[in-house]
Amino acid sequence: MDPSDLNSADLQNFLAEEQQKAQIHEIVAKMTSECWDKCITGQPGSKFSSSETNCLTYCAQRYMDMTALIVKRFQSMQ
Structure with a gap:
């Protein structure tokens, strides 16, 4: 590999991904x-109860909502 390729846009995109x-x-x-x-x-x-399923679903939704909110907040600060 040519060392000049290390700074190529393709490599930078790959690393970002x-x-x-x-x-x-x-x-x-x-x-x-x-x-x-x-x-x-x-x-x-062998399977989750309905209360466990509901709890897991709600927890995952809230976790993703909070993650998105935090990301938006940090992006607005930059």
């Missing part, structure tokens, strides 16, 4: 951990 993927993965992992700890209080069975 990979960073975004890593950030999304981190958000999903944090959300899963937070919502699991909040909603699954006992040993899970």
